[in-house]
Amino acid sequence: MNTEILGVLVTLLLCFLLAYPLGKYIANVFLGKPTFTDFMLPLERFIYRVSGIDPKKGMDWKQFLKAMLTINMLWFVYAFLLLCFQGSLPLNPDGNANQSPDLAFNTAISFLVNCNLQHYSGESGLSYFTQLFVITFLQFVTAATGIACLVALFNGFKEKTTNNLGNFWVYLVQSTTRILLPLSIVVAVILAFNGTPASFDGKDSILTLQGDSVQVSRGPAAGMIAIKQLGTNGGGWFGVNSAHPLENPNYLTNIVEIISIVVIPIALVFSLGFYLQRRKLARVIFAVMTVMFIAFCTINIYYEMKGNPAIDKMGIAQNGSMEGKEVRLGAAATALWSVATTSTSNGSVNGMHDSLTPMSGAVIILDMMINALYGGVGVGLLNYFIFLMIAVFISGLMVGRTPEFLGHKVEAREVKITALVTLLSAFLIKGGTALAAYFYAHHPEMAWAVQPGNWLNNPSYHGFTEMLYEFTSANANNGSGFEGLADNNIFWNVSTGIVLILARYLPIIGPIAIVGLLAKKKYVPDSAGTLEVDSYTFGLMTIAVIIIINALSYFPALALGPIAEFFNQ
Structure with a gap:
């Protein structure tokens, strides 16, 4: 077997093996069962006492969302101000300057919404102070926010009828102290022992083998890199992210970082089964996500190992398409x-x-357009829940019954919210891309957008793909990019910042509102006509819904970009 393929299989196997026990542990944490991290309880009680939080007080869905949104607004103001004045703050050995207001606006929002869309270069765009007290801080609390919101969904279906989704503050604290912090310490230690910097020293002068003298940035990177992966954040300490040899030194750290990216999202699927005592439902959801994930991996591995067609035409042997790879x-x-x-x-x-x-x-x-194949920490399952609601609604229409999900009737209000959340993604992605394409083609002279005519380094199909990718990444709160796009200007900073806000909070507000409405309804016991949402037949129905919705929404846009480029290469 090809050693590269073997490495992929080993990585995936380790992901799945680690996710199951982690999922059980996470469920036990939020169910209040004894765990090995109970030693954190005094610290948690101290945080509650200092913050004036009553950990025993429950919240309905409106109170839960109010708590989540208000603290997120406070974090935005905090992050924006520090980024604007980072040049005057301590821990800045390399003398990095303040961020401009539009860049600070985009950066603060990006990390606030667990996206990490970086329109700056990591080591030169931030000081150590803002890397630690803005970026790393937000990477912890925004990931914890996603987990807290998912636990609210769990609570909505745990009892037959309830108005209590739990306490947001308790779940926020426990997600940080019991899940994210311990795992980050483990990953950070592995990275540090493999060569990732973990000091506060400034740039070092290095003499290369070619005899060139270069300045190499350093800093306390290992801890930040650990939480960037575990919290599905993704922001790089260095500009080229985990392609940088200090951020991802070798194949071992590469495996560790890939596992860190997906292990918590997968574990949370299993947590649903343990928390609700519906393990079969969790297995079905895991199967749906994994089938599509493996299919996407297979396609990408095949095409990247096949090599570049243009080089093939030149008769040059290739070991995969290695442009842009390490x-x-x-x-x-x-x-x-x-x-x-x-x-x-x-x-x-x-x-x-x-x-x-x-x-x-x-x-x-397409993976980001779906945005529910494991998905972000916590919010991935919330996004998948929207597809579940659509599948339940369509299935109910097909058999002539009022749709039901876990003993609660899905009625007009819930379906309307589901439709709005679904339509929002398509509107933000295609509307944003159309706006960018219009300005690029017709208004290159617009000074406020800092010469938008210079956005693209690549013409035609690939240039369109770069703009499509940027808005898709923003909408998915992903943060990766096609870096042929010059995105650090007012147009891209403001437009993607707006998309980031809408695409983060409305898909959280929608599912939490749906769960809050369903949880208050009278419980309907299972009967002979009850739709079995934990069957693999319903799993196939969900796959069909995901494929059809995304094909209808996005195929024209994909046809104008990467598909057209594929057929013209």
């Missing part, structure tokens, strides 16, 4: 990473996505 990792590992990072809302890269073959590029764009 030799120490190989084409297969980059192909796997490209799917793992876009199946979640992670956005980190170990190679340049702009250099992927056209079909691979189409796959990862």
Whole structure:
């Protein structure tokens, strides 16, 4: 067997083996059962006491969302101000300047919404202070926010009828202290022992083998890189992210980082089964996600290992399409990473996505358009829940019954919210891309947009794909990009910032509102006519819904970009 393929199989096997026990542990944490991290309880009680939080007080869905949105607004103001004045703050040995207001606006929102869309270069765009107290801080609390919101969904279906979705503050704290922090310490130690910097030293002068003297950035990177992966954040300490040899030194760290990207999202699927005592439902959801994930991995690995067609025509032997990839990792590992990072809302890269073959590029764009194949920490299942509601509604119409989900009737209000959330994604992606294409083609002289005529380094189909990818990444709260696009200007900073906000909070508000409405309804016991949502037949129905909705919504846009490029290469 090809050693690169073997590396992919080992990585995936380890992901699945680790996710199951982690899922059981996460369920036990939020069910209040004893766990090995109970030693964190005094710290949690101290946080509740200082913050004036009553951990025993429950919240309905409106109170839960109010708590979530208000603290997120406070985090945005905090992050924006620090980024605007980072040049005057301590821990800045390299003397990096303040961010401009539009860039600070985009950066603060991007990390606030667990996206990490970086319109700056990591080591030169931020100081150590803002890397730690803005970026790393937000990477913890925004991931914890996603998990907290998912636990609210669990609570809505745990009892037959309830108005209590739990306490947002408790879930936020426990997600940080019991899940994200312990796992980050483990990953950070592995990275540090493999060569990732973990000091506060400034740039170092290095003499290369060619005799050139270069300045190499350093800093306390290992901890930030650990949470960027585990929290499906993805923001790089260095500009080229995990393609940088200090951010991802070798094949071992590459495996560890890929596992870190997907292990919590997969574990949360199993947590649903343990928490609700519906393990078969969790297995069906896991199967649906994994079938599509494996299909996308297979396509990308095939095309990236096949090589570049243009080079084939020249009669030159290839070991995969290696443009934009690291030799120490190989084409297969980059192909796997490209799917793992876009199946979640992670956005980190170990190679340049702009250099992927056209079909691979189409796959990862579609992956972000679906935005529910494992998905971001917590919010991935919330996005998948929307597809579940659509599948339940259509199935109910097919058999002539009022749709039901886990003993609760799905009626007009829930369906309307589901439709709005579904239509929102297509509107933001296609509307944003159309707006960018219009300005690029017709108004290159617009000074406020900082010469939009210079956005693209690539013409025709690939240039369109770069713009489509940017808005798709923003809508999926992913953060990766086709870096042929010059995106650090007012147009892209503001437009993607707006998309980031809408695409983060409305798909959270929608499912939480639906769960809150369903949970208050009278419980309907199972009968002979009850739709079995934990059957593999319903799983196939969900796959069909995902394929049809995304094909109808996005095929024309994909046909204008990566598909057209594929047929014209």
